[in-house]
Amino acid sequence: MVETSDIRVVRCGGSKVNLTPPIISNDSRFVLCASGDLVKVYSTRTEEWLHSLQGHTNQVTGITLNPANHLQVYSCSVDGTVKLWDFIDGILIKTFVIGCPLFAIYVSEKHEGVLFLHVSMATDSKNECFQLVSVHLPKSAEQEVEAKEMSAVSSHISKNPSCTAFGRGVRVHFFFFYFSLKATDKKGAKNAFTCIACHPTDDCIATGHEDGKIRLWRNFIHKKEYTYSTQHWHHNAVNTLCFTPEGTHLLSGGIESVLVQWQYGADNRKEFLPRLGGSILHISASSDGQLFCTSHSDNKITVIESSFKVCGVIQGLVKGDAVLTDLMIDPRSKALVLNGKPGHLQFYSLLRDKHLYNLDIVQQEYIYEAGLDQFEVVKAAFDIKGSWLATVEERGKKSSDLEFFLKLWAFDERTQSFVLNTTITAAHTDRIISMCFSSSEETTMLVTAAEDSQFKAWCQGADDQNFWSCDFVGSYHKLNPTNCSFSADSSLLAVSFQEVITIWSPDTWEMLTTLCQPPGVIRDLCFGRLSCSKYLLGTTTKNLLCCWNLLTCELEWSTSVDVSKLQPDPFSENVAAFSYQSKHTDLFVFKPSEPRPLFTNKNVCSEKVHRAVFVPREEPLNSCDESTQWLNRSQLYFLTQNMDLLTFSTATEEDRMLSSSKQLVIDDSVAVTPFYLLLGKHRQQQQKLNTQSHPVADKPQQPQGSVTIKELLHTPAHVLPAASVLCSMFVNSFLISNTGEMDSEKEEEDSEEEMEACDSQQELRAQGSVDEVTPKLSKAQERELKRVRKTDFSWMAGLIDSKP
Amino acid sequence: MGEFKVHRVRFFDYMPSGIRALAFNQDTERMAVARMDGSVEVFHCSDRFFQEKIIPGREQCGIEGLSWVGERLFSAGLNGGITEYDLTNQKVKYTIDAYGGPIWTITGNQQGTHLAVGCEDGTVKLFEVNEDQIQFERNLDRQKSRIISLSWHPSGSKIAAGMMDMIQVFNVETGHSIHRMLADRGAGTSRSKECVVWSVVYLSDGTIITGDSVGMVKLWDDQTGTLIKSHNVTKCDVLALSVSQNEDSLVAGTSEGIVVQFQFVSMVLEKDDKEWVRTRTFRNHTHDIRAVAEITTAVVSGGMDAQLVVRPLLDKIEVRSAASALRKIHFPHRRLVSCARKSGLMLFQYPGHLELWRLGESEGKGTPGSSLFVKRNPEKLLQLKVKGEDHIRCSAVSPCGGWIVYSTASTLRLYRLHCDNNNISITKISKLPKVLSSANQLCFSSDSSHLFSASAQSSVHIASLSQSGCKFVGTLKPKSGSHQAIHLLAASEDGKWLASANSDHEVHIYNLQTQKAHCTVPVYSSAVTAMGIHPATNCLFMMHADQQMFEYSIEQKQYTDWSRTVQRKGLHRFWVERDTPCLNVMFNPQNPSHVILHDMYMLCIIDQSLPLPDDKTQFYNQLTLKSLTEEQRKSQSHAFKVCKTFKDILCVELMPDQSLVVVERPLEDIATQLPAPIKQKKFAT
Numbered sequence A: 001m002v003e004t005s006d007i008r009v010v011r012c013g014g015s016k017v018n019l020t021p022p023i024i025s026n027d028s029r030f031v032l033c034a035s036g037d038l039v040k041v042y043s044t045r046t047e048e049w050l051h052s053l054q055g056h057t058n059q060v061t062g063i064t065l066n067p068a069n070h071l072q073v074y075s076c077s078v079d080g081t082v083k084l085w086d087f088i089d090g091i092l093i094k095t096f097v098i099g100c101p102l103f104a105i106y107v108s109e110k111h112e113g114v115l116f117l118h119v120s121m122a123t124d125s126k127n128e129c130f131q132l133v134s135v136h137l138p139k140s141a142e143q144e145v146e147a148k149e150m151s152a153v154s155s156h157i158s159k160n161p162s163c164t165a166f167g168r169g170v171r172v173h174f175f176f177f178y179f180s181l182k183a184t185d186k187k188g189a190k191n192a193f194t195c196i197a198c199h200p201t202d203d204c205i206a207t208g209h210e211d212g213k214i215r216l217w218r219n220f221i222h223k224k225e226y227t228y229s230t231q232h233w234h235h236n237a238v239n240t241l242c243f244t245p246e247g248t249h250l251l252s253g254g255i256e257s258v259l260v261q262w263q264y265g266a267d268n269r270k271e272f273l274p275r276l277g278g279s280i281l282h283i284s285a286s287s288d289g290q291l292f293c294t295s296h297s298d299n300k301i302t303v304i305e306s307s308f309k310v311c312g313v314i315q316g317l318v319k320g321d322a323v324l325t326d327l328m329i330d331p332r333s334k335a336l337v338l339n340g341k342p343g344h345l346q347f348y349s350l351l352r353d354k355h356l357y358n359l360d361i362v363q364q365e366y367i368y369e370a371g372l373d374q375f376e377v378v379k380a381a382f383d384i385k386g387s388w389l390a391t392v393e394e395r396g397k398k399s400s401d402l403e404f405f406l407k408l409w410a411f412d413e414r415t416q417s418f419v420l421n422t423t424i425t426a427a428h429t430d431r432i433i434s435m436c437f438s439s440s441e442e443t444t445m446l447v448t449a450a451e452d453s454q455f456k457a458w459c460q461g462a463d464d465q466n467f468w469s470c471d472f473v474g475s476y477h478k479l480n481p482t483n484c485s486f487s488a489d490s491s492l493l494a495v496s497f498q499e500v501i502t503i504w505s506p507d508t509w510e511m512l513t514t515l516c517q518p519p520g521v522i523r524d525l526c527f528g529r530l531s532c533s534k535y536l537l538g539t540t541t542k543n544l545l546c547c548w549n550l551l552t553c554e555l556e557w558s559t560s561v562d563v564s565k566l567q568p569d570p571f572s573e574n575v576a577a578f579s580y581q582s583k584h585t586d587l588f589v590f591k592p593s594e595p596r597p598l599f600t601n602k603n604v605c606s607e608k609v610h611r612a613v614f615v616p617r618e619e620p621l622n623s624c625d626e627s628t629q630w631l632n633r634s635q636l637y638f639l640t641q642n643m644d645l646l647t648f649s650t651a652t653e654e655d656r657m658l659s660s661s662k663q664l665v666i667d668d669s670v671a672v673t674p675f676y677l678l679l680g681k682h683r684q685q686q687q688k689l690n691t692q693s694h695p696v697a698d699k700p701q702q703p704q705g706s707v708t709i710k711e712l713l714h715t716p717a718h719v720l721p722a723a724s725v726l727c728s729m730f731v732n733s734f735l736i737s738n739t740g741e742m743d744s745e746k747e748e749e750d751s752e753e754e755m756e757a758c759d760s761q762q763e764l765r766a767q768g769s770v771d772e773v774t775p776k777l778s779k780a781q782e783r784e785l786k787r788v789r790k791t792d793f794s795w796m797a798g799l800i801d802s803k804p
Numbered sequence B: 001m002g003e004f005k006v007h008r009v010r011f012f013d014y015m016p017s018g019i020r021a022l023a024f025n026q027d028t029e030r031m032a033v034a035r036m037d038g039s040v041e042v043f044h045c046s047d048r049f050f051q052e053k054i055i056p057g058r059e060q061c062g063i064e065g066l067s068w069v070g071e072r073l074f075s076a077g078l079n080g081g082i083t084e085y086d087l088t089n090q091k092v093k094y095t096i097d098a099y100g101g102p103i104w105t106i107t108g109n110q111q112g113t114h115l116a117v118g119c120e121d122g123t124v125k126l127f128e129v130n131e132d133q134i135q136f137e138r139n140l141d142r143q144k145s146r147i148i149s150l151s152w153h154p155s156g157s158k159i160a161a162g163m164m165d166m167i168q169v170f171n172v173e174t175g176h177s178i179h180r181m182l183a184d185r186g187a188g189t190s191r192s193k194e195c196v197v198w199s200v201v202y203l204s205d206g207t208i209i210t211g212d213s214v215g216m217v218k219l220w221d222d223q224t225g226t227l228i229k230s231h232n233v234t235k236c237d238v239l240a241l242s243v244s245q246n247e248d249s250l251v252a253g254t255s256e257g258i259v260v261q262f263q264f265v266s267m268v269l270e271k272d273d274k275e276w277v278r279t280r281t282f283r284n285h286t287h288d289i290r291a292v293a294e295i296t297t298a299v300v301s302g303g304m305d306a307q308l309v310v311r312p313l314l315d316k317i318e319v320r321s322a323a324s325a326l327r328k329i330h331f332p333h334r335r336l337v338s339c340a341r342k343s344g345l346m347l348f349q350y351p352g353h354l355e356l357w358r359l360g361e362s363e364g365k366g367t368p369g370s371s372l373f374v375k376r377n378p379e380k381l382l383q384l385k386v387k388g389e390d391h392i393r394c395s396a397v398s399p400c401g402g403w404i405v406y407s408t409a410s411t412l413r414l415y416r417l418h419c420d421n422n423n424i425s426i427t428k429i430s431k432l433p434k435v436l437s438s439a440n441q442l443c444f445s446s447d448s449s450h451l452f453s454a455s456a457q458s459s460v461h462i463a464s465l466s467q468s469g470c471k472f473v474g475t476l477k478p479k480s481g482s483h484q485a486i487h488l489l490a491a492s493e494d495g496k497w498l499a500s501a502n503s504d505h506e507v508h509i510y511n512l513q514t515q516k517a518h519c520t521v522p523v524y525s526s527a528v529t530a531m532g533i534h535p536a537t538n539c540l541f542m543m544h545a546d547q548q549m550f551e552y553s554i555e556q557k558q559y560t561d562w563s564r565t566v567q568r569k570g571l572h573r574f575w576v577e578r579d580t581p582c583l584n585v586m587f588n589p590q591n592p593s594h595v596i597l598h599d600m601y602m603l604c605i606i607d608q609s610l611p612l613p614d615d616k617t618q619f620y621n622q623l624t625l626k627s628l629t630e631e632q633r634k635s636q637s638h639a640f641k642v643c644k645t646f647k648d649i650l651c652v653e654l655m656p657d658q659s660l661v662v663v664e665r666p667l668e669d670i671a672t673q674l675p676a677p678i679k680q681k682k683f684a685t
Helices: A177-187 A651-669 A674-693 A703-714 A723-741 A745-749 A752-767 A779-790 A794-802 B188-192 B561-569 B622-627 B630-636 B667-673
Strands: A007-011 A030-035 A038-043 A049-053 A060-066 A069-077 A081-086 A091-097 A102-108 A111-120 A130-136 A144-146 A150-157 A193-198 A204-209 A213-218 A227-232 A238-243 A249-254 A259-263 A270-273 A280-285 A291-296 A300-305 A310-315 A336-339 A344-349 A354-360 A376-382 A388-395 A403-412 A417-424 A432-437 A445-450 A454-460 A468-474 A481-486 A493-497 A500-505 A510-516 A522-527 A535-540 A544-549 A554-560 A563-568 A575-581 A584-590 A599-605 A609-616 A634-640 A645-650 B005-009 B019-025 B030-035 B040-044 B050-055 B063-069 B072-077 B081-086 B091-097 B103-108 B114-119 B124-129 B134-139 B147-152 B158-163 B166-171 B177-182 B197-202 B207-212 B216-221 B226-232 B238-243 B249-254 B258-266 B274-283 B289-294 B298-303 B308-312 B327-329 B337-340 B345-349 B353-358 B361-363 B373-376 B379-385 B392-397 B403-408 B412-420 B423-428 B441-444 B450-455 B459-465 B470-476 B486-491 B497-502 B507-511 B516-521 B528-533 B539-544 B549-553 B584-587 B594-598 B603-607 B640-643 B649-654 B659-664
Touching: A007 A599, A030 A060, A030 A300, A038 A060, A069 A102, A081 A102, A193 A238, A204 A238, A204 A249, A213 A238, A249 A280, A336 A376, A336 A609, A344 A376, A354 A417, A376 A432, A388 A432, A388 A445, A417 A468, A432 A481, A445 A481, A445 A493, A454 A481, A481 A522, A493 A522, A500 A522, A500 A535, A522 A563, A535 A563, A563 A609, A575 A609, A584 A634, A599 A645, B019 B298, B030 B063, B040 B072, B063 B114, B072 B103, B081 B103, B114 B147, B158 B197, B158 B207, B166 B197, B166 B207, B207 B238, B216 B238, B226 B274, B238 B298, B249 B289, B249 B298, B258 B289, B258 B298, B337 B392, B337 B649, B345 B392, B353 B392, B353 B403, B379 B423, B392 B441, B403 B441, B403 B450, B441 B486, B450 B486, B486 B528, B497 B528, B497 B539, B507 B539, B539 B584, B549 B561, B584 B649, B594 B649, B622 B630, B622 B640
Parallel strands: A060 A102, A091 A144, A227 B274, A238 A280, B005 B659, B019 B063, B019 B289, B063 B103, B103 B147, B147 B197, B197 B238, B238 B289, B528 B584
Antiparallel strands: A007 A645, A030 A038, A038 A049, A060 A069, A069 A081, A081 A091, A102 A111, A111 A130, A130 A150, A193 A204, A204 A213, A213 A227, A238 A249, A249 A259, A259 A270, A280 A291, A291 A300, A300 A310, A336 A344, A344 A354, A376 A388, A388 A403, A403 A417, A432 A445, A445 A454, A454 A468, A481 A493, A493 A500, A500 A510, A522 A535, A535 A544, A544 A554, A563 A575, A575 A584, A584 A599, A609 A634, A634 A645, B019 B030, B030 B040, B040 B050, B063 B072, B072 B081, B081 B091, B103 B114, B114 B124, B124 B134, B147 B158, B158 B166, B166 B177, B197 B207, B207 B216, B216 B226, B238 B249, B249 B258, B258 B274, B289 B298, B298 B308, B308 B327, B337 B345, B345 B353, B353 B379, B361 B373, B392 B403, B403 B412, B412 B423, B441 B450, B450 B459, B459 B470, B486 B497, B497 B507, B507 B516, B528 B539, B539 B549, B584 B594, B594 B603, B603 B640, B649 B659
16 A cells, blocks of 8 residues: 555645635735635735745635734634734744634724634534634733633624624624515515625624615614615625725625725715626725725736726636636646636646736637626647647537637747637537647647547648648547547547547558447547557546557556546656545556556545646656655646645655745845845845756755844844854854754654644744744754755855955 | 496596695694695695695696695795685685795794795795784895795794805894805706705704705705705706704605605714714605605605605604505595486596596497497597686586586586487576585585585585576585585485585584484594495495494484494404595495495495404405305305406496496506606616
8 A cells, every 4th residue: 555644635826815805914015815725925016926824724714914913914714723923924923723613703903802703503514504703812822722712792694704794893793684584585676685894983884785786774773763875886796895994985896897986975976997807706905095905706816006096916826617628738838727717728837826827719808797608718738849729719508509719829939928820710510529739849730529520630731821721530430539649759649439449640641440448438548658658548438447558459458447537647657547436536646557556545535526737847856755756757736626726745845845935934024125135136146156056956045044144134233233142153053054964864754743833933933033043953944954964055155255 | 246347437538737845734744735736735644644635726826835834824836926725615715926026935934923935036035924814024135046945944043045056044133144155066068057956954953955956965054154065866956855853864856756865863873973874765756856745754755747655764663554654646535527327427527627428338248357349439528618717626417417517716617418319518507596606515416406515614505406597495504513624425315315524524414304414423533535325224334544434324323233343343454554545435226235435446345244354364355266166155255345457546436227437547648648757877778
């Protein structure tokens, strides 16, 4: 049995940033949002991802600024903890263990030391019942505190966190929620509440309704003499409401993706900011009212100035309801490519977790309205060099009149983007099912297989006419093709027709042989790579995974497993197979030549996996462990039905990430002083030096040492302690590295729990004053120092010389 | 219920007149309504908005303003006169000229001592209200432009006047202007148009609230004469404003047909700094709202679409009941149609003329619900224009079809109708007895030999009719009680009894043979809306505005057993919750236990032989009954049989040949004849 403990499934990159309302820090410099297990900190000015607050072990469900200290933020998570962070430095200050899954967090200035949390009451998932509880935070110096002092405030509240809001000290809760439901019954009007907001100074509650109306309630503590006014602009449900901090304006948003600003008191004066993208899910305002943030359904946060000008867009991975195209890797940029914004292909860098750009495929205005049949990108494929891109867009899925286009895009070196080369309006008479480029370097050829029981090969024309045209039309017994695939050297083309696989020679368009393994229609098809290129793998709908030897044209082996996705690694012989059975998905990684899987992971996730991709690493890992070897050159990402993008990470990788993220932390905490700029220039130089001298391994630089140096350099001279103190400390930092040398190799396999435990302390220390640096180090630090030992320090000389 | 042949009459082109002004009297709970045609109506607010009094208008008498002073009602109009009404006898008491050109507004102070009118020539004229008349006192400082609206400060020492482009505040003592506040004109092209301050309200805390043609409701401070706040309510005009008695709520009517409510609420709970905040919006009108009034528990609004809408304010109502439902009053609570039963003639009363129609005839028999072939079309026999400027107050045609009588405020005219084959001729009876100069209500005896004319002092004059003419017979006077005008008369079939009902809810019964008062029915708290004397039993059947019904035996001078049972058991909830009064009581000679009633929405037959429904039984059970067998039907059926086939009913009459005449006036037809409303952009059109 393969050991799986050091490979674990993680959410890494591409998580939702629109789950909770974003928070703008008081100085309007940062935007915080919950994203997967992390809280991400972005800069409002550059839209850049600065760092993330790492520590929760499950989905973060709520974040809120600490009213007592505006540099701190509380976050709550499904893992049952509330954590208090210093978000500028990314330090975990405290953890409060609540003990049950939390779904939202609220704080109030009037209630110091009290948190209000949404907890789930029901034990079974069927009748979800949520409760608002208040938790008194115990005053304790310890890092991790159990907060058990809970008192229920109100029960039977809505699941939607936007249905709770805090008023001016008085806690407001849908006192009207119940009677709204009654009103709905009576008149059939859709006036159920969707969201609520409280005026910061007045006793006025704004509620949004399903029919698009906004009501402002006043005098609501009286049983009967409450009064309200109604405003109506949205034609669909109001998703979110937000008062500006001064209370002069009310912002509202809905599916129309128009931000509406209502003037408080003069109700029919409103301003609009249209065409923001996806429907607006949350709005938040900065405490000085200068910035607004809207988060959208297309996983985007828009930063808007108070003058109603968009000044920044933080785009996450757009996933929508379904990914129609495969997950692909752009061979040039190594970016993940899939359909994102309606009618677009998105390019997303997984390494930097950043949206790169959108490529407009459909080139038509998308109308944000339910029930319209609009063009969608359904297929896309890159050739091996990344100089050609083929896309299929389609409309009329439900109705009978299907409309689709095949488009070919050439990469333009000058503009560094894809330019439309050929549009083929009637490539086939029916829907295109599969599409692939030939993988040879010399000639590029596209093969499309469609439901009209034909496959077509497309080639670029002669030199003077560089558009694409049909080269060959093939069919087999009028059967509908199900898949097509080129071998690694493009010498063979395999097209599966229902139960039969046909092998063609693309040079002569001659059918070489047929392979068949009934029963069951062929679902997936792929050739082996490198040393296994003589094998052809196929999966059938009757739960069979077959491997044919192309030299003998015989079945090499077959096994009964229900494979939902077969994904070959383009950089190795390995093939990953996702199998779905009895409500969980298993992963097998194997070589076609070997019957024994390299790696097995039972219960990767509970949903079916239909999309997966191997992403090449920037620098290969050199793990020798048999079970993690397959992850050395590339990383496997897969998309579950819940649209979670998951991947596998190894322990060594995590170590590396952790140390690099720590360095980031320090970088960002540095104030931009003229001196910093000077130093920054030097650092760039030395980094260049570094990369020249170590082209392969870009190992993180000795964190401990550089911290000391930076402390030394960045602290103003008049605050610095005596030079003698500094000197000894400076030398000390090098001394420790020597002690680390003695540690044996097995420290490498530190368990990750330990890592996390000491993580925060470490960071604290890194940020703390100089004399806090003690020679006693944790194992992790020692390990890092060990790595430091190996690196070149020649740059240091230049650095010290340049010190004024 | 029985089967009837029905004449569905839709040729009565009655057009209600638009509402121009409203005035609410808090003490008596009466709402006075002035219409475009100059008529003034008084509604009783706590008696389900029953239309107690109607004072018909005159030609060329546009009323612009109404005002109560105590229990006296004054109006002023563009003809430049101030009119006081005699509400007891439902007529104009006197009119005096203000000598200031057309009058745009009239308002009385809360003390009840003075009336102020705003004139075209820019003067605010003060009139002293004396015991019997009003007397001109003085002018306030004359302004350059006309005075559109006026409002007294509750103390009576200051008056705010809305004019073109400005608002002036006058000191009543000195007559001088204290403040002049300029109202902004609209932006853009409307910049050149004057801003008309249509309405102004002066609150006791010194806030002046104005509504203008730019669509703004503005709040001003009278100490400094500055604008406090302005609310943009509409793109069109804000035509009317009204504040509640305790000054915590304000309603504004706009020309888009919207009523907007403002409330004086504290912005921070449990603190005293209150602000006027726009709250609710009521959309019940299709046309301009010319008048609004906030009464204790409801907002009343009326406008060009001629309907009076009573929108209850649920936060002011203790118990929800039928009395607190949304109410729309389209038709007068009087009968405008009289029917000559024996000859099949219908007399329609319009404000300025009468129309006489002969009903059509059909042939054959049809299944229930089917329409019959019309053999002879209905025919308009004659149109009778009123002499003089006054509008018709009441009219009647005799059961035999030989006599037509109508009365205006000043004259009563009686015509003899000769109808042989196709030749119609009428002759006016010239020498009428002097007492028959004017009538509040007119009625013929069932054999058409006598005319009963209700006149002043709750008295009824009797005149005998013969070929030669009309002869005064005698006067019936109630033994005691009030002298309010009679609005209903009912004569018995055998010519022995006459019942009269007046606006003080009194019902007097007279013996026609002795010409003496016979008895008085115990006074009930709600007004009588319809009554009739049963032809066989001589019981008086009365319907009241609160939907209660009484049957009073004239001979025994007491309520009948059936009536007592009804009162003991109570009426069904659905019956009591109807919001229009019953307008006619008829009896079916074929089936003496049947009483036929109708209101605007339904026709009902009460079978007195069947058990009464209680609250648990199904009230509208016709369809259920249809599906049951004969025997089950007996156990299920109850006294009330309601027919809702007809809508917007003005009159139902039972003819001797067991056919029903139903006069309908569909509201859609009225809507199409109204002028076009302001065009508004509707979403998704």
